[in-house]
Amino acid sequence: FRPRDTVGAERFPGYHLVGRPGFDTVEMKGGGDAASAARAVLQTGEYHFAWNMQVEDELLRRLEVNAKGRVRFTPSSSTEFIEVNFSDPWNEVDGERASGRTTHPLLSDAALRGALALLVDRGAIQGEIYGRQGETTPNFLVTPARYRSPNTRWEFSVERASAALDAAGWRRGPDGVRVKDGRRLRLVFQTSINAPRQKTQAIVKQAAAKAGIEIELKSVIASAYFSSDTANPDTVRHFYADLQMYQQLMGRPDPQLYMERFTSWQIPSKENKWSLTNSGRWRSDAYDRLWRAAEGEMDPAKRAALFIKMNDLVIGNGVVIPVLWRSEATAVSARLRGVEISPWESNLWNIAQWRMEG
Secondary structure, eight states: OOTTOEEEEEOOTTOSSTTOSSOSEEEEEOOSOHHHHHHHHHTSOSOSEEOOOOSOHHHHHHHHTTOSEEEEEEEEEEEEEEEEOOSOSSSEETTEETOTTSOOTTTTOHHHHHHHHHTOOHHHHIIIIIGGGEEOOSOSOOOSGGGSOSSOOOOOOHHHHHHHHHHTTOEEOTTSOEEETTEEOEEEEEEESOHHHHHHHHHHHHHHHHTTOEEEEEEEOHHHHTOOOTTOTTSTTTOOSSEEEEEOOOOSSSOHHHHGGGSGGGOOOTTTTTOSSOTTOOOOHHHHHHHHHHHHOOOHHHHHHHHHHHHHHHHHTTSEEEEEEEEEEEEEETTEEOOOOOTTSOTTTTGGGOEEOO
């Protein structure tokens, strides 16, 4: 299913529910961008449903004026986050970059990772970009509520980040960029192409510059960034950058598989064709033990406590920096009925119940 392809479906008369589905045909179109998809539902009425409206809330509000539909916001199952690379993405080992056998030349410094967390202005990102589409969070694991850690806090402070870097021996050079042991503090920060993510990158870059960190921004077309193509060097799993941002949906209300992404056996590599999920290449025996314990724990309260500890390890070690707990924003035609959005399922999970009125 390539960008701008369409997929057509025709009604099956032998469907097991009488009078369903509610359409003779369905057409799905891929590619394009979220803003165009929103316009196709809210303004032109060419389409009746569009998913993942990751555009600025200000634009959505304008499109909602005298619109042919509405935007729905449903809390999602996961966060938008910045991932830190613990491996070396710039040098090859046995023909492999970002090998799990290497350590990052700069980000192996815990003080630097802590400073980066202080330079993500979640409040500005929520207020100026996402609005109704998200809320700030210090946690990677955000739902169900019993798994959400009460132990973490987020803070934005260029001053505290600068002080931490000073204490760790990162000294400002003549141009204001910090240097330590002859290494210039310059990082490449990548994400997929869409306006909210590029604006988020810009906010982080601006704050980092004030603290003496030079950040180069890289934007990758989504179809390449999230591709499983082993020959594509720009995928999330290859992670040939220092920092990267995206959202990974949880997909089910139990976090066991979702949190497996940080285990040591999930590190992507050339050998496993970059098919595994620990893109940051972080290793922690303590985390592995917690995950294994949760896998066999039958007491719900004890199991929840194990996942909270896992989340706290990930946040405390600067493995990821949560940006927002995003909501699922969908554009729905005013004529379309029966749509129910779930944080755990495809948006089309109950399409047999959808119908048109008028």
